[in-house]
Amino acid sequence: MSFGAGLMVLGGFLLGGAWSIWRADHDTKGRTGPQVVFAVVLLVAAVLATASGLLRLV
Numbered sequence: 001m002s003f004g005a006g007l008m009v010l011g012g013f014l015l016g017g018a019w020s021i022w023r024a025d026h027d028t029k030g031r032t033g034p035q036v037v038f039a040v041v042l043l044v045a046a047v048l049a050t051a052s053g054l055l056r057l058v
Contacts, residue, residue, distance in 0.1 A: 002057070003053075004053045004055075004056030004057035005053065005057065006053070007049050007050070007052055007056060008049070008054065008057075009053075010049045010053070011046045011047070011048075011050030011051075012050070013046075014042050014045050014046035014049060015046040017042050018039045018040075018042035018043040018046060021035060021039040022039045
């Protein structure tokens with residue numbers, strides 16, 4: 001597997017983690033502040049990893 005493909009796999013893994021954290025909300029309080037921040041950080045990391053993997057493959 002090339003480095004670019006590995007970065008794209010990592011980006012997909014991080015995207016799945018962000019989605020999992022975004023969906024895990026409390027029944028009465030909804031999403032907490034740190035939960036939203038962590039999901040956004042994972043989403044940004046996923047986008048960066050996927051974009052850099054795509055650029056490595058091109």
